Amino acid sequence: MTLTLPTNHVRDESVDNGSFDTTNPIAVRKYLRTYGRMPPAVETYKTQSLRCLEQLESKEKPIEKYIYLSNLKKTNTHLFYRLALDNMKEMMPLIYTPVVGEACLKWSEIYQSPEGLYISWQDKGNIAAVLKNWPADHVEITVVTDGSRILGLGDLGINGMGIPIGKLALYCACGGIRPDVTLPITLDLGTNNKQFREDPLYMGTRRERVTDEEEAEFLDELMEALVERWPGIVIQYEDFKNPFPSLERYQGKYTMFNDDIQGTGAVIVAGVINAVNSNGVPIEKQRAVLFGSGSAAVGVAKQIVQFFMTEGLTEDQARRCFWLVDTKGLVTDDRGDKLAEHKVYFSRDDNKGKQFKSLLETVEYVKPTMLLGLSTVGGAFTPDILTKMGVWNKHPIIFPLSNPSSNSECTFEEAMKYTKGRVLFASGSPFPTLEYDGKFHTPGQGNNVYVFPAIGMGAILSKATTITQSMIYASATSLATSLSFSEEEEGWLYPAVERIREVSVSVTLGVIRAAQEARVDREVRIRDMSDDELEGWIRARMYDPHHESRQIEKEIKAMVSGLSLASRSSSSVKLNGAGAGAVTPPVREERASTRDKSHVPSTWL
Ligand SMILES: NC(=O)C1=CN([C@@H]2O[C@H](COP(=O)(O)OP(=O)(O)OC[C@H]3O[C@@H](n4cnc5c(N)ncnc54)[C@H](O)[C@@H]3O)[C@@H](O)[C@H]2O)C=CC1
Ligand SMILES: CC(=O)C(=O)O
Numbered sequence: 001m002t003l004t005l006p007t008n009h010v011r012d013e014s015v016d017n018g019s020f021d022t023t024n025p026i027a028v029r030k031y032l033r034t035y036g037r038m039p040p041a042v043e044t045y046k047t048q049s050l051r052c053l054e055q056l057e058s059k060e061k062p063i064e065k066y067i068y069l070s071n072l073k074k075t076n077t078h079l080f081y082r083l084a085l086d087n088m089k090e091m092m093p094l095i096y097t098p099v100v101g102e103a104c105l106k107w108s109e110i111y112q113s114p115e116g117l118y119i120s121w122q123d124k125g126n127i128a129a130v131l132k133n134w135p136a137d138h139v140e141i142t143v144v145t146d147g148s149r150i151l152g153l154g155d156l157g158i159n160g161m162g163i164p165i166g167k168l169a170l171y172c173a174c175g176g177i178r179p180d181v182t183l184p185i186t187l188d189l190g191t192n193n194k195q196f197r198e199d200p201l202y203m204g205t206r207r208e209r210v211t212d213e214e215e216a217e218f219l220d221e222l223m224e225a226l227v228e229r230w231p232g233i234v235i236q237y238e239d240f241k242n243p244f245p246s247l248e249r250y251q252g253k254y255t256m257f258n259d260d261i262q263g264t265g266a267v268i269v270a271g272v273i274n275a276v277n278s279n280g281v282p283i284e285k286q287r288a289v290l291f292g293s294g295s296a297a298v299g300v301a302k303q304i305v306q307f308f309m310t311e312g313l314t315e316d317q318a319r320r321c322f323w324l325v326d327t328k329g330l331v332t333d334d335r336g337d338k339l340a341e342h343k344v345y346f347s348r349d350d351n352k353g354k355q356f357k358s359l360l361e362t363v364e365y366v367k368p369t370m371l372l373g374l375s376t377v378g379g380a381f382t383p384d385i386l387t388k389m390g391v392w393n394k395h396p397i398i399f400p401l402s403n404p405s406s407n408s409e410c411t412f413e414e415a416m417k418y419t420k421g422r423v424l425f426a427s428g429s430p431f432p433t434l435e436y437d438g439k440f441h442t443p444g445q446g447n448n449v450y451v452f453p454a455i456g457m458g459a460i461l462s463k464a465t466t467i468t469q470s471m472i473y474a475s476a477t478s479l480a481t482s483l484s485f486s487e488e489e490e491g492w493l494y495p496a497v498e499r500i501r502e503v504s505v506s507v508t509l510g511v512i513r514a515a516q517e518a519r520v521d522r523e524v525r526i527r528d529m530s531d532d533e534l535e536g537w538i539r540a541r542m543y544d545p546h547h548e549s550r551q552i553e554k555e556i557k558a559m560v561s562g563l564s565l566a567s568r569s570s571s572s573v574k575l576n577g578a579g580a581g582a583v584t585p586p587v588r589e590e591r592a593s594t595r596d597k598s599h600v601p602s603t604w605l
C-alpha cells in the first residue's frame with residue numbers, strides 16, 4: 001500500500017497562529033482579512049486573559065477545563081501558552097497529571113479534532129509514507145507512546161494520545177521549544193484493554209496487542225523513518241509497558257531517551273539529593289525501599305546509585321542500599337520465580353532464605369530511611385507504614401510517585417499526619433499546601449516535568465547526536481541546585497512550579513555542558529562560551545509566547561505600513577469591504593529544509 005499526499009494538504013495556519021486574537025490591532029486584522037469577522041474591540045492581553053480564566057473557572061469539572069484548554073491551544077496557540085506561563089500552578093494539573101489521566105480514559109468520548117500522528121500496525125512497511133502526511137517540514141522533537149502503560153492507568157491503546165500531546169505542551173511551556181516544531185505520536189498496535197476494544201466509540205484498531213518481537217520490528221522502522229524525514233529529531237519514548245529493550249537498542253544510535261526510566265530517575269535523584277541533605281543520615285546509612293519494580297522504579301534506583309557513588313560509596317555498597325518490592329514481595333535471588341532482567345541488578349541475596357511477601361513485611365525488615373512509591377497502587381502507604389516510618393526516622397523521606405493522584409501511594413495530608421509533620425515529601429501528582437501545627441507546608445512535586453523539557457531542549461540546542469547518561473544525570477544535579485534562597489530556607493525539595501521556566505534554563509545549560517563534555521554535541525559555536533554567555537544564548541532561543549504575539553503584530557504592522565507607503569506612491573493597493581484597506585498577505589516564506597543533518601532548528605534563529 002502506498003499513500004499519496006492530497007495536493008491541498010497544508011496546515012491551515014490561520015487556525016493556530018492567532019489570526020483571530022482579540023489583541024490584534026485593526027491594521028493587522030485588515031491585513032489578515034479577519035477584520036469584521038470578529039468583535040470590533042481591540043483588547044489588551046490582560047482583558048483577554050481575564051475572559052479565558054473566567055471561562056475556565058466557570059467549567060465545573062476538570063475534564064471540561066481540559067477540553068476548553070485543549071481547544072484554546074488549537075485555535076490560539078500563543079494565547080494558550082501565555083496563559084500557561086502566567087498561571088503555571090493552576091494550569092499544569094489541567095493539561096498534565098492528574099487531569100490528562102482522566103482525558104486519556106475518556107479520549108474516545110471527548111475527542112473533537114486531530115492533533116498528532118496515529119501510526120497503526122497495518123502501516124508497517126509504509127511508516128515513512130505516513131510521516132510524510134505530517135504537514136510540518138521542520139520537526140525538532142517528538143514524544144512517542146504505544147499507549148500500553150499510560151500513567152498508572154494501564155493499557156489505554158490509542159487513548160494514550162493525551163500523553164504525548166500533554167508532554168509536548170510542557171516542552172513548549174516549560175522548556176521553551178516552539179509549538180510548531182513538536183510532533184505527538186501514538187502507535188496503534190492493538191490494545192489488551194478488552195473494555196476499549198468493545199467500546200463502540202474506541203478509535204483504535206480492535207485487536208490484541210502485537211507481540212514484543214513484532215513491536216520491536218515496528219519501532220526499528222519508525223526510528224529510521226523519523227530521522228529520514230527529520231534528521232536530528234529528538235525522540236522521547238513515553239509510557240511503554242516494557243521500555244528497557246527499546247532504550248537499550250536505540251540510545252546509542254539516535255538522539256533519544258526514555259522519560260519514564262531516565263527522566264524520572266533524574267528528577268527523583270534531584271529530590272533525594274536535597275532530602276538527604278536535610279534528613280541528616282549519612283549516605284552509607286541510607287536504606288531505600290522502592291514499592292514497584294518497573295521502569296520508573298529501576299530508573300530511579302539506578303540513578304540514586306550513581307549519586308551515592310559520587311558521594312564516595314562503591315557501586316556494590318550503593319546498590320545494596322536498595323530493596324525493591326513488586327507484586328510478589330521483596331525482589332530476592334531465591335524467591336523462586338524468574339526475575340525480569342531489569343530487576344536482577346537490585347535483587348537481594350542477603351535475605352537468608354526468608355521471603356517478604358508484602359510491603360509491610362519488607363519495611364519492617366529493612367526499616368528504611370526512604371520509601372518511594374512507583375507501583376501504581378493508590379493508598380499502598382498505609383497509616384501503619386507511615387507511622388512506622390515516622391518512628392524509625394526523625395525526617396523520613398516519603399515519595400508516593402505514582403500518577404495520577406488516585407494512584408498516589410498516599411496523600412500529603414496522610415504523610416504529614418502519621419509522621420507528625422516531619423516527613424520530607426514529594427509526590428508525582430500535585431497535592432495542595434496544608435496547615436499543620438499552625439504552619440503552612442507545601443509538598444514537593446517529584447515529577448519528570450522538571451527535567452524532560454530541558455533534556456529535550458539541551459539535546460536540540462547542542463545538536464546532540466545521542467543523549468548520554470551524563471546528560472541525564474546533569475539534569476538531576478542542575479535541578480537539585482536550582483532552589484531559590486527562600487525555597488531552601490523553607491526546606492523545599494523542588495523549586496516552585498511557577499519557576500519551572502527559569503529552572504529549565506539552568507537545567508538546559510547543565511545538559512548542554514554534559515553533551516559537550518561527552519563530545520556528542522555538534523553545535524561548535526557555543527563550546528567556548530562562558531556560562532553567562534551560554535545562558536543568554538539559551539534564553540534567546542526559547543519560545544516566548546508573549547514576545548511571539550507582539551512580534552507577529554509588529555511584523556504585520558511593518559508590512560502594512562510598508563505597503564501603505566508604497567500604495568500612496570503607486571495607488572495600487574486594492575480597497576476591500578466597507579472602506580477597509582485590506583491587502584493581500586504575501587506568501588509566507590518556506591522554512592529552511594531540515595533534510596540535511598546540520599539543519600538549524602527554528603529555536604536557533
Ligand atoms: N512521578 C513521576 O515523574 C513518574 C511517575 N510514574 C508512575 O510510576 C508508576 C509506575 O510506572 P512504571 O514503572 O513505568 O510502570 P511499570 O508497569 O513498569 O511498573 C509498575 C511496578 O509496580 C508493581 N506493582 C503493580 N501492582 C503492584 C502491587 N499491587 N503490589 C506490588 N507491586 C505492584 C509491578 O510489579 C511493577 O514492578 C505509574 O503510576 C506512573 O504514573 C512513572 C514515571 C514518572
Ligand atoms: C509522569 C510520568 O511520566 C508518568 O506518570 O508516566
Ligand SMILES: [Mg+2]
Nearest residue numbers: 151238239260
Ligand atoms: Mg510517563
